Amino acid sequence: MLGCSHNGVSSPRAKRATLELAQLIRDLAVASEAHIREYFRRDQAEPPALEHAGVEDVFLGKGSTVWYWRTGKWVRLTTSG
Numbered sequence: 001m002l003g004c005s006h007n008g009v010s011s012p013r014a015k016r017a018t019l020e021l022a023q024l025i026r027d028l029a030v031a032s033e034a035h036i037r038e039y040f041r042r043d044q045a046e047p048p049a050l051e052h053a054g055v056e057d058v059f060l061g062k063g064s065t066v067w068y069w070r071t072g073k074w075v076r077l078t079t080s081g
Helices: 012-024 033-043
Strands: 026-031 054-059 063-070 073-077
Touching: 026 033, 026 063, 033 054, 033 063, 033 073
Parallel strands: none
Antiparallel strands: 026 054, 054 063, 063 073
């Protein structure tokens, strides 16, 4: 249990668990066409025609990865930290 304490004193184990959980917090969001084009431009001279939005997989405080379904597979687009 996060933030658990005994008699108002947090244990080192609880603090470590809280820190580990904080490092794993992530969010999924819609990656817009403009956002996807920006990522494709880093890897290719001319971005392909886009047919739909992508998925932005965000690790809070650590950057993100944009995933785009293309030609029958998920393409991981280059990210910046």
